Amino acid sequence: MKHTPLFNLHESSGAKMGEFAGYDMPLFYPLGVMKEHLHTRSSAGLFDISHMVHMEVTGSEAAQLIERACPYDASNQPMGQARYTFFLNENAGVIDDLIITRLESNRYLIVSNAGCADKDIAHINSLAEIFNSNVEVIPRGFLALQGPKAESVLVQLGYAVRDLAFMTAIEPKAGWFLSRTGYTGEDGFEIAMPVEETEAFAQKLLESADVELIGLGARDSLRLEAGLSLYGQDLDDSVTPHEAGLLWAIPKSLRQGGPFIGADALAEKIAAGRTRKRIGLRPTGKMPVRAGAKLVNETGEDIGKVTSGGFGPSFEGPVALGLIEMNATDQPIFAEVRGKQIPMEVHSLPFVPHNYKR
Amino acid sequence: MSKTYYTEEHEWLTVDGDEATVGITNHAQDQLGDIVFVELPDVDDEVEQGGDTVVIESVKAASDVYAPVSGTITEVNSALDEEPAMVNAGAETDGWLYKMKISNAEELSELMDLDAYKELIG
Numbered sequence: 001m002k003h004t005p006l007f008n009l010h011e012s013s014g015a016k017m018g019e020f021a022g023y024d025m026p027l028f029y030p031l032g033v034m035k036e037h038l039h040t041r042s043s044a045g046l047f048d049i050s051h052m053v054h055m056e057v058t059g060s061e062a063a064q065l066i067e068r069a070c071p072y073d074a075s076n077q078p079m080g081q082a083r084y085t086f087f088l089n090e091n092a093g094v095i096d097d098l099i100i101t102r103l104e105s106n107r108y109l110i111v112s113n114a115g116c117a118d119k120d121i122a123h124i125n126s127l128a129e130i131f132n133s134n135v136e137v138i139p140r141g142f143l144a145l146q147g148p149k150a151e152s153v154l155v156q157l158g159y160a161v162r163d164l165a166f167m168t169a170i171e172p173k174a175g176w177f178l179s180r181t182g183y184t185g186e187d188g189f190e191i192a193m194p195v196e197e198t199e200a201f202a203q204k205l206l207e208s209a210d211v212e213l214i215g216l217g218a219r220d221s222l223r224l225e226a227g228l229s230l231y232g233q234d235l236d237d238s239v240t241p242h243e244a245g246l247l248w249a250i251p252k253s254l255r256q257g258g259p260f261i262g263a264d265a266l267a268e269k270i271a272a273g274r275t276r277k278r279i280g281l282r283p284t285g286k287m288p289v290r291a292g293a294k295l296v297n298e299t300g301e302d303i304g305k306v307t308s309g310g311f312g313p314s315f316e317g318p319v320a321l322g323l324i325e326m327n328a329t330d331q332p333i334f335a336e337v338r339g340k341q342i343p344m345e346v347h348s349l350p351f352v353p354h355n356y357k358r
Numbered sequence: 359m360s361k362t363y364y365t366e367e368h369e370w371l372t373v374d375g376d377e378a379t380v381g382i383t384n385h386a387q388d389q390l391g392d393i394v395f396v397e398l399p400d401v402d403d404e405v406e407q408g409g410d411t412v413v414i415e416s417v418k419a420a421s422d423v424y425a426p427v428s429g430t431i432t433e434v435n436s437a438l439d440e441e442p443a444m445v446n447a448g449a450e451t452d453g454w455l456y457k458m459k460i461s462n463a464e465e466l467s468e469l470m471d472l473d474a475y476k477e478l479i480g
Contacts, residue, residue: 027418028391028418032391032392032417033391033392033416033417033418034391034392034417035392037417217391217417217418221417286394286395286439286442287395287397287415288394288395288415288420290419290420310417311394311395311415311417313392313417318394318395338397338413
């Protein structure tokens, strides 16, 4: 298994480690998932996300390459803006979901999921052969500092982030990258740095009484309460952004066609109407309903499945995301768990309000 | 005079005559993390040694609890419906799961005593 630059810190902090996307990652620390989750919502949580993939695309046709791979107008993306988007396949299915930041007019940073690393790199490299551009995969440390106190912690360390808006980024020094983004629904930052500087930076953040290390367990419950998709569960290459409820990430002008892979399929599917959609579901009662549970209607017909589910510590109850047939939500919905039918209520997303700094 | 036995699946049972009280060990609750739901059996359910009897849902995952011996459920700890975290706070005391009438006392010989269990968890 691969190690991130913080492997030693995780071990010395008493983390319970586990495999994720080929990396030995911290699942939780002695604080435990519940308290780690609540600490992030009330103070500041530090996450090791160094397993994620950083790729820089440079060159005179860098923007055209991105516009071929992703359904947005990269040529007109403001400098320093971070944008949520996708690689789509010919069927408009999602190869991966990403954040792309325009660093300079001919330089873009793509941050993608660790579990999709090989296919993402292959995909972008195949496009780099067509466009005058260069792709570099950058190995580095990547940390997320999330929560209402994240800003003050960074300001105390001398980072001028107070005026940095949500979904914008800066490069504070050579080899570093800092964006006001995250995966928790809270205000916060994602900070990349050279591998050899990562542990010292993490230690500096942890000197603050407001900061606790947070593992993948709470990362999952935080993003689930925030209604954010997890690739491989809520999203995969058979799901379109339209079905996933992510059409907001595609400009209106590109929904009827565009230069990107999958444009025709997307336009056709939007015109035909989607047959299934992603929704928030609240299991009635206290029992968590987890990913993979079948969704059925009153007569027991299969109407979809739970794609993510668990217990929401801030919501104080079980929460789930499901992919369900369009016409199935106007009648009672049940999830099948261990032979029992658990009534599910449709719940608006997010389960816990976002706390972004706009 | 009661006696407490332990299983390799980290359950404990305290036996008094043919009655037993069953729970998970403190080591097990520590491994599971924050417990948010306990699905208990019904009174009068018949269980077989090694069969799924209880499901404990932690923040992380669902875990099966197996019957340490065969028998019939006589009582469940319904306080766990409201306070599942009692299993974290007192896995071997207030956080017991159910009581049962043992149908085959010979199965007890396959279980561990405290010393053997301590050796198992290291």
